[in-house]
Amino acid sequence: MSGSTRPLLESASVRLPGALWPLALFLGTLAVALGPAGRATAARGEARNPGQALVGVVCGAAGAVLALLLAFIA
Template structure:
């Protein structure tokens, strides 16, 4: 043990800059090779250079793409045509939720609930025929629209019948 100011550290190795010897220059791994040395070529992929990885669309890039969507396969193999008419189910769900949440505005909530049920039913039919991919959202529009109508009518009756 060394009782010096460094505590229990061993003395520096002779020949290092800390021991007063010549400074040690570490080897730079990024330096070009010395005389007579050559750099090996970079490694190649198993199937050769320039291969496009799986899942990227081939032939649908900017220069050769005749149209921008609607049937052309998208990235990662997702078809571009599926789910093109999800608007009815989404509209039914949004209107149903607004009807159920805003039932205190009971005349408006009844109208929005009827529209939510209507759009939800149309969206559910499109999903059943395979034209849309959101049958759950359309069903949520039907359910929330029905709940909004029941709550709004109940509140309206309560306000009208109240003495």
């Protein structure tokens, strides 16, 4: 890699995650909101994936928390 492109790539690798935290926060919140609806659908017998809905809630919550931490750091 040439010396002139290295600072550009290093700058993008630092700024890009800092710019994506609002998207991560939105999608994490959406997953936490829709997960219980998915579990309720499975409880009624209309779906067969209550575990997948639970994993969506857990991953969404983790993503939202990490997005908030990144927002305060960036």
